[in-house]
Ligand SMILES: NC(=O)C1=CN([C@@H]2O[C@H](COP(=O)(O)OP(=O)(O)OC[C@H]3O[C@@H](n4cnc5c(N)ncnc54)[C@H](O)[C@@H]3O)[C@@H](O)[C@H]2O)C=CC1
């Protein structure tokens with residue numbers, strides 16, 4: 093028995109280094125590590141996995157059949173979340189990593205890294221008010237990615253996305269690992285909200301509705317293209333005004349409803365998984381995977397812009413043009429670009445200063 097326990101402890105320490113402390117107290121602790129190493133699928137890390145988004149995101153990624161290994165990293169509570177999620181009887185092997193000394197182990201060998209690390213808004217704050225704290229967090233995490241998994245596709249959720257994506261790009265450039273196709277700011281929640289709110293107005297099932305949302309991920313930079321809704325639909329001027337405002341302020345609606353307890357977490361985890369699943373299907377080589385994301389772009393004069401992208405084996409392999417805009421959308425686009433330009437520059441300067 094003693095010999096068996098020693099063997100199990102050895103395997104455990106090798107496969108689950110960060111869990112070993114937590115596992116000291118469990119006799120059969122490495123059972124979850126023993127037999128699954130060969131299952132096909134992708135290796136995915138979530139950085140900020142113990143947070144409001146991170147936890148439901150981890151749960152949903154554990155349910156995703158495309159995931160074979162799931163690494164959960166946070167500066168707090170990673171062992172508890174890992175123990176909990178690892179009991180789910182789905183295919184992915186789950187390993188937890190706690191704190192900066194374990195960041196490199198968390199990242200090594202990953203195909204996809206999803207980043208919801210950082211502080212959320214409270215009522216009265218803008219996303220840009222999070223810059224001072226989240227910019228440094230994103231920089232540190234991206235330095236780890238550049239070192240340990242430079243070919244991973246990165247899904248960046250931490251706000252302000254309009255600045256954190258340029259920060260990540262600068263970190264990767266500095267490290268000599270930047271591949272613009274592999275860095276994607278997650279704007280999926282804007283699309284998810286737009287589909288929901290438009291479906292309500294049209295009296296349709298939201299699953300039948302597709303609304304392109306372009307620009308960025310804050311206030312007026314969130315630009316729904318209601319003239320391109322599928323199925324083709326027309327809206328009164330009042331409906332356009334109502335829908336545009338509601339989509340642009342969807343985040344604030346949740347922040348105010350949560351009254352100091354944070355921002356959107358559940359709808360964000362759902363959106364992050366929808367987007368990550370699309371990235372994994374692209375990596376697998378599926379044809380025709382198209383979603384909106386905030387990426388390096390030549391669609392406008394700005395270096396980054398959200399629009400529809402085709403996801404493939406190398407990440408965002410094709411960035412689509414905006415298509416025909418109506419007058420209302422053209423005015424919106426000019427407003428969006430003005431704010432976006434400043435947010436992008438702020439992110440770039442944070443690293444270049
Ligand atoms: N892109 C989007 O559409 C959305 C973005 N967000 C953003 O996502 C971020 C996270 O939101 P929540 O999960 O609600 O916040 P939260 O505070 O509940 O969780 C954040 C987690 O990040 C962890 N963390 C902090 N510093 C870290 C570091 N250096 N390394 C690893 N983990 C670290 C915390 O320990 C915590 O567990 C916020 O910046 C928020 O504004 C939120 C909703 C939508």
Ligand SMILES: O=C([O-])CC(=O)C(=O)O
Nearest residue numbers: 213281342343344355356
């Ligand atoms: O509003 C926030 O701060 C969080 C967020 O980005 C969203 O819900 O769209």
